[in-house]
Amino acid sequence: MRKVVGDVGRVLNVIPSSSGGGAERVVRTLTRAMQSKSVCCETLYFSANSEDDLLGFEHSLGVSYKNPLIIFALRKFIKSRMGAGGLIVHAHLTWGLYYVFFASLFLPVRLVYTEHSTYNSRRKYWVFRFFDRLVYSRFDRVVCISEGVRQSLLSWIGPKFDTKLFLILNGADIYEYRARKLDASRLPSFVSIGSLNPHKGFQLAIEALADISAEFSSYSIFGEGAYRESLERLIVHSGLQGKVHLMGWTDDVEKALHGGDIQLIPSVWEGFGLTAVEGMSTGLPLVISDVSGLREVVGNGKFAVLVDPAGGKAAWVSAIRELIERFRQNQERLSIEARRRALFFRNEFMVDSYFRVYSTLLHNF
Template identity: 40%
Template sequence: MPLVIHVVPAPDGGGAERLVRELTERLPGHGVQAQAIYYRNPRGVELSEGESSLGLRSVRGLGAWRRLRGALRERGVGDGTCVVHAHLTWPLYHLALLRREIGGPMVFTEHSTHNRRRENPWFRPVERVVYRRYDRLVAISEGTREALAGWLVDEDLSARIVTIENGSRMLPLVQREPRPSGAARLISVGSLSPQKGFDVALRAIGALGDRVERYTIVGEGPERGRLESLVKELGLQGKVRLPGYCDDVASYLHEADLGVIPSRWEGFGLVAVEALSTGLPLVASDVPGLRGVVADCEATILTPPEDSAELENRLRYAIEHLVGRDNVSGAARSRAERFTIDAMVARYAEFYRSL
């Protein structure tokens, strides 16, 4: 049975971490042994038998690299019999430095269409060297693949990219009734970071006035203070909730009438699939990665990113024409079912065996 060792900074956080945990749990059912190494576990997430944490305080620097190197040696990596699979920035760089010691196939998954490294074109030659250390590159969407190929501008590296779309859990479907008051309950889920564009959504919510009963943003991150200040500036204290991080968002999605995904960029849009699986209609940014998930779905409306005025218009339309409609709920669930976890795991199992 092939062995795959995933390396990712933590067991919780976003789509990359969730993907690793799902693969580690489910791949053995497809004939592929899987383990996961996390640099740290700050929230004390309960780990399974195949998962372990290095107990680091920081993911940066040579100290983290040395600890990771030791952990791989303890697992017998180096005889070429296993696949080592990196996720996110620090594992990408640390494992690239261990290329000769690992010996066997190395894989990196690209989880986003954008990162800060790509804001500096002088960094491109360094990235090419790093990515060449990997035998194959996985993109979680066609938009992510196109963005990575466009950044590297290297035919050999582009040929190494394979697209394996993310899969999501299917949450219980609920039927939402039209709101008697005409005011909708809106929800967004994601890290409180500039990428997610929640500041844009707050300005749109402020302009919608009584058309919105409540707006809940489920997540945590460095932008909390800035968002809280914006809520006060817009006079939305009684309408906006910021409950923090929640691993199980089903209850929040079930009590909402409309989802809002105002991201400035997205690699895929796992939150979109989860929301759609409950029958929730969405207004989402028209950006690569996310567009491939929700475009041409009767339950979704796309909107230009970073445009609060246009977001306001499309939220208003969605509240009037999508909320509480039976055909919308069915269309949402049908779209979500294109992106199941089982299909994703089967693709990865086939991919690992090909290596």
């Protein structure tokens, strides 16, 4: 297979911010891993939390995504990376998609876009369908991180794009396995990781736990977002101040996951479920929303209980109680099963798949 090295070609990942959840972590992992494959791969952020925290292959334009003038700064940066071997510009997330579309017009570059979600707000308005069809048609490859994402996107832009869409499952960090001992003498602790936004569904988990407050020891939620104050009020209203804790962002996801006995993922929708895989890798069983993306991650594993989103609080109470009982009866088997399932989503599988996409595009430049 032809390698993408030096003058043979370059790859530039473009994503709005250096901070955030799954997409940002995947991009950093992908770009770093490409270095080990002798791929000339870089990442460009529109803005970064701190210029000092950027790695050697990362750059920031220092411009907010809300400023449309970013198109010209992005175009200038793209042109600076063009060479005889060709350039692939790999866009991520909505603003990355749109700005790369405009900034690359009439430039001899190959375009790749990764669709990270099954949902976005613009799909509520039919007029955006025609614009999105134009935008997606400009990209040489559109990568979907799960089958649920692929089907959702096809239903939006139409079946004629089917041959342009490629399925590459997200990779995840595989953390150290931790044996957990949960018996009748100890109450379980719960953990969640994700942005504090309505679609993550943490309010539903808190409401469910309020009904069984005597049956668990603690619930730690790691993440930040606009919904923090609302969740804080809900915790107080539910009388769970001493048990439910909003921990803020953490740079040590492994430690956070090791601190729980059961992971709760009550998302309304998810493109993939990166934190689910990470939790599974440590042996965590899960209570998880039965939505595409998450459903694909856990498969038919007994280590997880899927909850019908339409079931509301009562369904979550029942599911949490079911998993606690199931885990107490057969902890080692469920933990090992979770770990084995997580290994199907190792980062190297994702990296190898993107490497093939990049190599094919540059070979045919």
